[in-house]
Amino acid sequence: MxxxxxxxxxxxxxxxxxxxxxxxxxxxxxxxxxxxxxxxxxxxxxxxxxxxxPSSDKEYQMEMAAAGGKQVVAVETSLKPVTDAASLAAGEKLYTAQTCAACHSPNLGGLVGPNLTDDFWIHGCDFSAVMGNIKKGFQQKGMMPYGNGKPLSDSELQQLVSYIFSKRGSNPPGAKAIDPEREKKCAAK
Ligand code: HEC
Structure with missing residues (x-):
């Protein structure tokens, strides 16, 4: 005191x-x-x-993975589909060079991998989601990151995905059937 x-x-x-x-x-x-x-x-x-x-972003990804493993890995990008002939030709070249055709068929109708020309997608159909999925691959299903493991730049990914989107609705002969269990209707933007 x-x-x-x-x-x-x-x-x-x-x-x-x-x-x-x-x-x-x-x-x-x-x-x-x-x-x-x-x-x-x-x-x-x-x-x-x-x-x-882990960063907050990584923690979010881990929680989403734990919650069901089917998260859509969108890449952060402001890139949009392009439609000019030169970019689409470059995208087609990448599609061949990255051996996408081996599993998704030369006409994109799907073989081991799903049909990329229809409105039914497993992992999301947004431009950024598809870019992200190609970037990370589905290794447990045999698809390496970028298709065969060789990294692509963002602008190459943009050309590749633009090419894929340009084939939407092309309805190629012998296209792989939709898997109603896993594929959801989703109009690619
Ligand atoms: C070795 C086989 C293989 C190769 C090579 C391959 N993929 Fe795939 N791809 C698959 C399989 C299998 C799936 C389905 C994954 C699943 O079932 O979850 C898939 C899924 C996809 C998806 C998601 C489809 C959806 O419905 O959400 C896209 C997009 C895709 N592939 C694009 C490509 C592109 C572009 C390339 C080349 C750069 C490529 N793939 C190379 C086997 C392959």
Whole structure:
């Protein structure tokens, strides 16, 4: 408990409009709380920013994967389908070079892999979803990232997916049947 002498020791030597200040210690609980925030901040920084802890984006992906494994992995892109002849020709070349035809047929009607010309898709039909799916592949089903493992640039992916979209509704002969269990109707944009 403070008495007059204590207060004299703690009194600071300034005074404003008759208001004086005592140099009291911060309460122990407050100081401990302060040290705790510093320790927490350090641990947080080291784990998430230096030791490779998952980003919020990664955590989201992991939760979506845990929730059903059928998440749509859209790539973050502002790229849109293009329709000029040169890009579509480049896309067709990539389709052949990346061996997509081996599993999706030269006419895109599907073989081991699903038909890419109809309105029925398993993993999403948005431009960005299809780009993302080709980027990551479906390795447990035999499709490597980018079809055969060789990375493509975003603009190459754009040409490739634009080419695929240009074949939509082409109804090629011998097209693979729809799998009603897994494929959902979805008009590709
Ligand atoms: C070794 C075989 C194989 C190759 C090569 C391959 N795919 Fe696939 N692809 C598959 C299979 C199988 C699936 C179905 C995955 C599933 O069942 O979940 C698939 C799925 C897809 C899908 C998703 C379809 C949907 O309905 O959502 C797209 C898009 C696709 N492939 C495009 C391509 C492109 C483009 C290439 C070339 C760059 C390619 N694939 C190369 C086997 C292949």
């Amino acid at each position: 403070s008495n007059k002498n204590d207060e004299k020791d703690k009194l600071l030597d300034h005074e404003y409009d008759g208001i004086r200040e005592l140099d009291n210690h911060m309460p122990r609980w407050w100081v401990l709380g302060f040290y705790f925030t510093i320790a927490f901040g350090l641990v947080y920084m080291v784990y998430y920013h230096m030791a490779g802890g």
